[in-house]
Amino acid sequence: MNQQALFRFHDSLKDFLPASRKDGWVSYGFKGQPAVKDAIEAMGVPHPEVDVVLVNDVPASFFYLLLERDRVEVYPARSHVSWPESYSFGVLDPAPDKFILDVHLGKLAKALRMLGFDTLYRNDYTDRAIAQVAAEEERVVLTRDVGLLKQKVIRWGYWLRSQHLAEQLTEVIRHFQLKPGMKPFERCLACNGKVVPVSKESVVDALPPKTKRYFNEFFQCPSCQRVYWKGSHYDRMQAFVKMARES
CATH class of the missing domain: 3.40.50 (Rossmann fold)
Incomplete structure (x- = not known):
């Protein structure tokens, strides 16, 4: 026998929903007792974007088993609502960088x-x-x-x-x-390794002629051997980093 629960998605989670489901409560039909996580994803919202789940106004985990006539509200991180820390999946299990x-x-x-x-x-x-x-x-x-x-x-x-x-x-x-x-310019753009300072003599054979002539400070990725120096491109990179810091 089909059962019904009501769901409401808030803030940026609406991005995953069709226009007809973006606002207000939406009915969800189910059989048995699915986990609320499975119901949320069946409605189009991926679980990593969810930060708080309330079932009948009480915080619940993804493993909560859905019951007839439950009212489920689902919120993303940085919602318009401020929650106690114990409500937040992100606080309990913070994302790494x-x-x-x-x-x-x-x-x-x-x-x-x-x-x-x-x-x-x-x-x-x-x-x-x-x-x-x-x-x-x-x-x-x-x-x-x-x-x-x-x-x-x-x-x-x-x-x-x-x-x-x-x-x-x-x-x-x-x-x-x-x-x-943020720690700009610490990683190799090509392979993700951490770059280190090196002497000009150790990389001179890999340098273009003008670079040999005009530059003396160099960095290299130990993983892929790519060499970096502060040429004309460095100003553009600094501008990009400034934009990122101000975003």
């Missing part, structure tokens, strides 16, 4: 690395591989694929609303409150 990105987000991966964040990216990652690495290494998944975020093993994740780099970076910085952890 390590990331893994899907295959469509190569530019964002480089931007996060430029700001100093441990960011994994490969253009041949499968969704299964992303979920597995995220679980094993305790990383946040960033993606444009809502379905990826619904995989059970993913604890933290965020669906990027924008398709434009600057807006995506602003979304991530604000959502995960990353400004205090």
